[in-house]
Amino acid sequence: MELPIALQALQFAISGAAGLGLGLIYDLLRALRRRNRRLAILLDLLFCAMALLLFLLLALYPGHGILRLFMLGGIGLGIILWFLTASRPFLAILDKLLTLL
Numbered sequence: 001m002e003l004p005i006a007l008q009a010l011q012f013a014i015s016g017a018a019g020l021g022l023g024l025i026y027d028l029l030r031a032l033r034r035r036n037r038r039l040a041i042l043l044d045l046l047f048c049a050m051a052l053l054l055f056l057l058l059a060l061y062p063g064h065g066i067l068r069l070f071m072l073g074g075i076g077l078g079i080i081l082w083f084l085t086a087s088r089p090f091l092a093i094l095d096k097l098l099t100l101l
Contacts, residue, residue, distance in 0.1 A: 008070065014062045015071040018054055019078020025050055026079075027087055031094045 003011075029043045058075075059067035 008068075011062045011068065012070055012074040015058060015074025016078040016081070018058055019075040019080075020082050021078075022051060022054060022075065023079045023082025023087065024090070027082075027090055028094070031091060031098060034095075035098060 026047060029047050033040050033043050054075075055067060058071055059065065063071060
């Protein structure tokens with residue numbers, strides 16, 4: 001069964017947004033890991049569980065039961081976009097907030 005191009009574009013856009021969210025979660029956990037190195041393994045496992053849940057949800061809902069290869073590319077591009085644009089200022093602000101707390 002073929003997918004219409006519009007549906008593929010929508011799935012790719014949703015995957016890109018999910019990649020941005022995954023980058024944000026990674027930076028949140030990275031800021032916590034910098035504060036307490038003993039939590040590194042636990043926070044890495046938490047990130048892996050969240051990424052697995054994200055992949056499952058993408059496959060079930062926008063992918064209609066299939067995680068397509070271009071969806072993984074969308075996630076990757078979203079993560080790259082996050083790290084090239086918003087990661088550095090976000091970490092600086094988060095570091096200041098954690099210092100205040």
